[in-house]
Amino acid sequence: MKLAIKELRKKLHISQADFAKAVGVSMRTVGSWERGESFPNAEQVWNAALALGCSPNEILSWDGEENEDSQITSDEREIVDNYRESSPEWQQNISMTARAAASESKRK
Incomplete structure (x- = not known):
């Protein structure tokens, strides 16, 4: 599974530190998610979606597309x-x- 957190966060010009604070996790955890080393739990996915103004499906790349063109600007x-x-x-x-x-x- 490829998470879209890094791409969405960068499009919105949100720092890793600000994003981590909004989601309620450490920067180390966010980095681990962005590198694909670990995955957020359901509550963390929801909080990430709220912080990025998108749906949990977008965080999880569950839109049926894996390419960057499928991400909403x-x-x-x-x-x-x-x-x-x-x-x-x-x-x-x-x-x-x-x-x-x-x-x-x-x-x-």
């Missing part, structure tokens, strides 16, 4: 977070705008 994460915090009416507007932009981009 910080801009994409911001869009998803804003969408989720919006009212249903605004969610519909956001979806329509995204579809229109994607369609227009394909024509060029």
Whole structure:
């Protein structure tokens, strides 16, 4: 199993020390996870996901893809977070705008 902790942490410009503190583990533990020498337990995966603003599945690379292209960018994460915090009416507007932009981009 390949954890995506290091990639996600670096994309968000979070230091190993800050991440370790947010998750409630030592820097040594984080380093061990990032090198694939050990793995977090369920609570640690959950805390890591909270600290990185992603799902536990993303931490565990359970999206069916193992390549870096499958990782969500910080801009994409911001869009998803804003969408989720919006009212249903605004969610519909956001979806329509995204579809229109994607369609227009394909024509060029």
